[in-house]
Amino acid sequence: MTATLLIEQLLNGxxxxxxLFLMAAGLTLVFGVMGLINLxxxxxxxxxxxxxxxxxxxxxxxxxxxxxxLAAAAxxxxxxxxxxxxxxxxxxxxxxxxxxxALILIFSEGTRxxxxxxxxxxxxxxxxxxxxxxxxxxxxxxxxxxIVIGVTTAIGLWALINRTRLGVQIRAGEADREMIAALGxxxxxxxxxxxxxxxxxxxxxxxxxxxxxSVQVGMGEPVLIMAFVVVVIGxxxxxxxxxxxxxxxxxxxxxxxxxxxxxxxxVMEPSAATAVGSALASMSIxxxxxLILVWRPTGLMGS
Amino acid sequence: MTRESLLNIAVxxxxxxxxxxxxxxxxxxxxxxxxxxxxxxLAGVGLNLALGYGGLxxxxxxxxxxxxxxxxxILASAAQNYEPLMTWPMELAGTTSMPIIWxxxxxxxxxxxxxxxxxxxxxxxxxxxxxxxxxxxxxxxFAISWPAYGGEDGLSIYVRNSLGALDTMDPLTFFLIAxxxxxxxxxxxxMATRARxxxxxxxxxxxxxxxxxxGVRPFRVRLAAFVxxAMAVAxxxxxxxxxxxxxxxxMLSWQISGELIVLVILGGVxxxxxxxxxxxxxxxxxxxxGHLTDYWQLPLGLVLLLxxxxxxxxxxxxxTGRNANA
Numbered sequence: 138m139t140a141t142l143l144i145e146q147l148l149n150g151x152x153x154x155x156x157l158f159l160m161a162a163g164l165t166l167v168f169g170v171m172g173l174i175n176l177x178x179x180x181x182x183x184x185x186x187x188x189x190x191x192x193x194x195x196x197x198x199x200x201x202x203x204x205x206x207l208a209a210a211a212x213x214x215x216x217x218x219x220x221x222x223x224x225x226x227x228x229x230x231x232x233x234x235x236x237x238x239a240l241i242l243i244f245s246e247g248t249r250x251x252x253x254x255x256x257x258x259x260x261x262x263x264x265x266x267x268x269x270x271x272x273x274x275x276x277x278x279x280x281x282x283x284i285v286i287g288v289t290t291a292i293g294l295w296a297l298i299n300r301t302r303l304g305v306q307i308r309a310g311e312a313d314r315e316m317i318a319a320l321g322x323x324x325x326x327x328x329x330x331x332x333x334x335x336x337x338x339x340x341x342x343x344x345x346x347x348x349x350x351s352v353q354v355g356m357g358e359p360v361l362i363m364a365f366v367v368v369v370i371g372x373x374x375x376x377x378x379x380x381x382x383x384x385x386x387x388x389x390x391x392x393x394x395x396x397x398x399x400x401x402x403x404v405m406e407p408s409a410a411t412a413v414g415s416a417l418a419s420m421s422i423x424x425x426x427x428l429i430l431v432w433r434p435t436g437l438m439g440s
Numbered sequence: 441m442t443r444e445s446l447l448n449i450a451v452x453x454x455x456x457x458x459x460x461x462x463x464x465x466x467x468x469x470x471x472x473x474x475x476x477x478x479x480x481x482l483a484g485v486g487l488n489l490a491l492g493y494g495g496l497x498x499x500x501x502x503x504x505x506x507x508x509x510x511x512x513x514i515l516a517s518a519a520q521n522y523e524p525l526m527t528w529p530m531e532l533a534g535t536t537s538m539p540i541i542w543x544x545x546x547x548x549x550x551x552x553x554x555x556x557x558x559x560x561x562x563x564x565x566x567x568x569x570x571x572x573x574x575x576x577x578x579x580x581x582f583a584i585s586w587p588a589y590g591g592e593d594g595l596s597i598y599v600r601n602s603l604g605a606l607d608t609m610d611p612l613t614f615f616l617i618a619x620x621x622x623x624x625x626x627x628x629x630x631m632a633t634r635a636r637x638x639x640x641x642x643x644x645x646x647x648x649x650x651x652x653x654x655g656v657r658p659f660r661v662r663l664a665a666f667v668x669x670a671m672a673v674a675x676x677x678x679x680x681x682x683x684x685x686x687x688x689x690x691m692l693s694w695q696i697s698g699e700l701i702v703l704v705i706l707g708g709v710x711x712x713x714x715x716x717x718x719x720x721x722x723x724x725x726x727x728x729x730g731h732l733t734d735y736w737q738l739p740l741g742l743v744l745l746l747x748x749x750x751x752x753x754x755x756x757x758x759x760t761g762r763n764a765n766a
Contacts, residue, residue, distance in 0.1 A: 168566065174569065176698075221749070224749055225748075230566060230569060231497050231705065231709065232705075232748050232752075234497065234499065234569065234698075236744075236745055236748040238702065239741040239744035239745040239748065240741065240745070242738065242740055242744070243738055243745070245737065246735045246736075247735075250735045250738065365573065368570075369566075369567060369571065369574075373566060373567070412585070412586065415585045416582055416585040419582075419584070419585050420578045420581050423574040423577050423581075424578065426571070426574050427559060427574065430559070430562070430563060430567065434562050435567070
């Protein structure tokens with residue numbers, strides 16, 4: 138095991154973390170502002186990936202694919218909010234879980250109906266197909282680009298929420314929805330915008346991951362569950378918490394898969410170490426979440 | 441007698457009638473379908489204890505369903521392959537006896553639910569939903585990556601496990617076994633919800649502060665409900681593994697947790713027979729829609745959505761027009 142290999146894994150963890158952040162940011166916004174638990178957030182990720190794959194196949198242009206993913210996911214999110222979810226804000230979490238579970242079935246089966254069961258593939262854009270040399274390590278440029286896009290988005294989101302009029306309204310909606318309605322702000326419209334924003338971020342994540350994994354029905358749910366872990370670790374409603382949680386989960390998961398079998402190999406025979414190590418590694422982020430919740434029941438930055 | 445209890449009796453009698461008539465007219469497929477509904481109903485009754493009566497929205501009960509299934513699978517495959525279950529600290533052999541398998545499933549799930557519940561109940565609301573999901577995922581990934589019990593491929597049970605001299609491979613016999621267990625668990629939960637425990641649980645849901653002032657700690661009541669609920673779900677899991685003669689990590693997957701919640705809400709939360717009716721409707725919808733189209737989950741999703749949006753109180757609420765009194 139060399140330092141180069143460790144740095145490569147660390148970067149992979151960071152790339153996974155920024156991806157998770159894009160998913161978790163929308164979830165935590167919707168939790169925080171509307172008090173809604175949305176299981177169908179993974180479907181928006183899938184919509185983004187499928188839109189990107191279709192647009193890329195039609196035009197061959199990756200930038201155009203990204204725009205299509207953002208637009209399709211935002212549109213799907215806005216429709217989802219206006220047709221279904223806005224009736225659920227005042228219901229208990231149980232109704233929200235069931236309704237959004239039903240939405241997963243509808244989106245997944247609908248997508249399978251339109252696109253079939255075979256996965257689609259999305260190529261890495263030509264400009265980013267090579268590798269970048271960092272010291273003695275050559276790292277895929279595309280993965281580095283994902284990290285850059287993720288960090289840029291995080292900064293943009295921070296600026297949007299802390300420096301713009303819409304951000305003030307979002308924060309006010311989180312604190313006291315009656316009050317901002319009384320101040321003449323159209324709450325229904327604000328909620329739709331917040332939801333579409335979260336959906337667009339999920340769509341962006343789906344489109345970005347397209348060239349790394351295959352684009353297929355059901356791709357959203359594993360990521361959704363990890364994004365939930367991120368949101369709970371970070372503290373529900375906190376964007377900063379989502380960022381911290383996403384990096385923590387991304388790095389823990391990636392390094393765990395890499396290091397645990399090696400570490401256990403020093404005390405066990407190799408085949409047992411691989412088995413135990415990979416079992417422990419796939420459980421690691423859930424163990425991390427349980428530990429953090431026992432230590433701080435509202436998450437790292439929750440109130 | 442209220443309309444709801446009449447409906448309850450009619451539903452149970454209906455189950456029995458469907459299975460017997462289907463068996464007599466030579467349609468084992470229908471008997472199996474009814475058995476599936478009874479087993480899922482049993483799991484739903486278990487979940488309802490935590491979810492409906494206790495107000496604990498667990499999104500991780502697939503863990504206990506799967507633990508029950510694996511208890512059946514591991515014990516049976518060890519016995520069928522003539523391999524010892526373990527050799528250290530003492531040698532234990534597997535078994536194909538249903539009562540021992542049920543007891544193992546129930547006890548194992550109870551022992552695992554105890555720490556999971558104790559940790560999860562430190563939180564509430566959305567956190568509780570998420571942390572129960574996380575624990576279930578933990579067990580799911582463990583089952584996938586642990587090679588000893590089939591890993592991702594699962595375990596087959598070649599011949600259905602045995603109960604005395606009964607021919608458990610006969611669909612109607614197996615249906616009756618599952619049905620008898622459902623009745624037993626229904627009676628137990630009915631008694632539990634009427635007893636001091638059930639009243640304390642209802643108060644822990646409605647007004648924990650008041651319960652505390654009466655000298656009862658809500659945490660302990662909730663934990664007991666969580667553990668009992670897990671045990672009932674594990675019993676259903678053991679039966680489900682026997683029904684399919686197969687157990688795999690998919691029994692532990694979060695979709696199962698979601699489906700169990702669906703059963704409970706479809707029938708009506710906090711009603712004794714709600715989950716059984718929910719399971720019957722779910723299994724029927726699945727079979728009927730699956731017959732009509734390959735994309736049956738799409739209409740199923742639409743039906744569920746309509747139930748949540750417009751039929752609060754579930755199907756029983758629609759039929760009897762009364763709020764749940766639990």
